[in-house]
Amino acid sequence: MTDAASTGPLKRTPLRDVHVKAGAKMVPFGGWDMPVQYTGIIDEHRAVRRAVGLFDISHMGEFEVRGPDALAAVQRLCTNDASTLEIGQVQYAALCYPEGGIVDDLTIYKMGADRFMLVVNASNIDKDWAWVTSHSVGRAEWTNVSDETALLAVQGPRA
Structure with missing residues (x-):
């Protein structure tokens, strides 16, 4: 979903402030303010493919x-x-x-x-x-x- 269709203020997950404090790059996604990356998309992708990653999916x-x-x-x-x-x-x-x-x-x-x-x-x-x-x-x-x-x-x- 693109945010062109979203109106009004972005919704926030309960962990939004934790993400910001941890240095996440936040982006609009389907009407939500969501973390897209911390250290870099490629490094984080590799970490999840090779080991483990944690995702906030509270917007689901x-x-x-x-x-x-x-x-x-x-x-x-x-x-x-x-x-x-x-x-x-x-x-x-x-x-x-x-x-x-x-x-x-x-x-x-x-x-x-x-x-x-x-x-x-x-x-x-x-x-x-x-x-x-x-x-x-x-x-x-x-x-x-x-x-x-x-x-x-x-x-x-x-x-």
Whole structure:
């Protein structure tokens, strides 16, 4: 998403001031003030590819689904098989239209026996929320926790 479409002041993640204090170069991204680099993009890219890196992804959307039919709802909406997840595991998946085509890509976290969190792209939060809540099944209770959730991603072969 380009920031030409954004209006108003930039949103800030809960860690924004920490990034600034640590010397991050901050840039507008999808309506958010986000860190793009600290010491240099190439060095940081190599560090993540060879070892480990930490990313503030608090701008992403987070939807919780709970209840006895939470798994059934996730299975209906997403392309991957969430029944294979153990508590604490995550998998990559897609939300798809019934006639084909992708609504969005996302990650699915198993948070408990009857509790999952779907993490969607920041630019698609409203669209994805409308999709999952209008196409859910059974006794599954959805909550959009995007505004009160901070997320960090640990990535790389030593993650």
